[in-house]
Amino acid sequence: MAGNEVLDKLYKIIEDRISSQKEGSYTVKLYQKGKPYIAQKVGEEASEVIVAALAETKERLVEEVADLLYHLLVLMAVSNVKPEDVYEELKRRMKE
């Protein structure tokens, strides 16, 4: 899988978890706690990215960015925002 396909694939898995309510899924656990809780998790993960960027190793930063991206995708999924919506907005802004 090409690197740029990973977020799309993860988003689809997240959508599947939410629709199937798969047992033992962390995504389902987040979904059941509701959007305010998921939004709060995004804030916490963003703070952890900041700490890692300023005071920890590159490896920790990579892990924290991955945590943030995952939680952001869950928040997008429960808000019915697709990755394509974000890609379109980024393309619209893009200056070359």
Ligand SMILES: N=c1c2ncn([C@@H]3O[C@H](COP(=O)(O)OP(=O)(O)OP(=O)(O)O)[C@@H](O)[C@H]3O)c2ncn1[C@@H]1O[C@H](COP(=O)(O)O)[C@@H](O)[C@H]1O
């Ligand atoms: N990419 C991720 C991913 N990144 C981070 N996390 C989870 O995010 C949590 C972050 O840790 P925290 O300490 O902040 O949270 P916690 O204490 O475990 O839980 P809280 O009670 O605080 O919510 C960990 O439990 C990680 O396992 C993820 N959980 C799932 N995925 C992927 O999402 C897909 C669906 O996973 P499931 O829903 O678990 O099947 C799969 O492809 C997974 O690989």
